[in-house]
Amino acid sequence: MVAARRDGIGLGLLGVYGVSFGAVAVASGLSPLQAVVLSAVGFTGGSQFAFAAVAAAGGAPAVGLASAWLLGLRNTLYAVRLTDVLPRRTLPRLLAALLVIDETTSMAVRHEENGRPAARTAFWTTGVGLFVAWNLTTVLGAYGVQALGDPAALGLDAAAPAAFLALVWPYLRIRRTAVVAGLAAVVALVLSVVAPAGVPVLAGGAVALLGLHRRWRS
C-alpha cells in the first residue's frame, strides 16, 4: 500500500510534461484556454498532442478529431480492463473514468498482485496527482510559451517516449507480455510509414488479440 502510494506520487510528477503540451498547443494555433479545456476534459496526452499536431499542419478539424479519437480509443479498453478497480457507484465511477489513461492503468495493474485496495490506491494517487500536475503545467506552458522558447530544444519531446518505455518496462520482464509488446512495437513502427496518425498504435494494440489463442492465456 505504501509502495503503491509512493509510486503514484512519483508518477504524478510526470505532469511536468504538460508544460510542453501547453507550449506546443499554443504554438500550433490553439488559444491558451483551448489547450486548458483539452487537458481538463480530454486528459489524455497522446491524443491532445495528436490534435495539436494536425492544427499546426493546417489540417481539417475532422482529421484532428479522428487522430485524437483513434489514439484515445485505448482508454475505452483500459476502462474495461479496470472494471474491478473503478468505484461501483455511478457518479464516482464517472469521475474515475476521467482519470483512466496509460499511466493510471499500468500503475493499477502493476499493484493488483498486492490486492484490490492497493490497486485502487495506486489508481487514485496516480490519477489525481497526474490530473492536477498535467492541468497546472498546461496552464503554465500555454500562457508562458513566449518566455519558454522551443520545447524540443529543452528535450521535452523525449519525455513521452521515455515515459512509455518506463511504463512498459515491467511487462518486458515477463516473456509472454514482452513478446506482445515487441510485436506491437514493430507493427506500429512499420505502419507509421503509411497509415495516418493514430492507426499504427491501434494496430499495435490489436496484437493483444493473440490472447484469444489458448497458448497466450495467462
Added chain:
Amino acid sequence: MSWAAVWLCAAGLFAQKAAGAFVPRAWVSGPRVRSVLALLPAAMLGALVLTQVAGSGDGLVLDLRLLGLAVAAVALALRAPFLLTLVLAVVATAVARLLLGT
C-alpha cells in the same frame, strides 16, 4: 482551431473512457476477453514507445529523441525510479541538441 472542434475533441475523449467504464460486466468476464485485456496494456505501450520516438505526424523521423530513449533504457535497467528516468532522458536530449546545434 474552432471552439466547436476543441469541445468535440475533449468531450469525445472523455466519452470514450466513460463508455469503457460502463460496459456491462457480463460482456467482459469471459476467459478470452480477460486474456486479451490482460495483454492490451503491453501491446499499446509497446506500440507507443516506438511511434512516439520516431513519429512526426508525417512518417518516421529519427532524431535525438532516440538518444533520450536509450538513456532511459539504461536508467531503467539500473533500476532508476520513474521520475529520474524521465529527467535523464530529457536532459540527455537537450544537452545533445545543444552540443550538436540541431
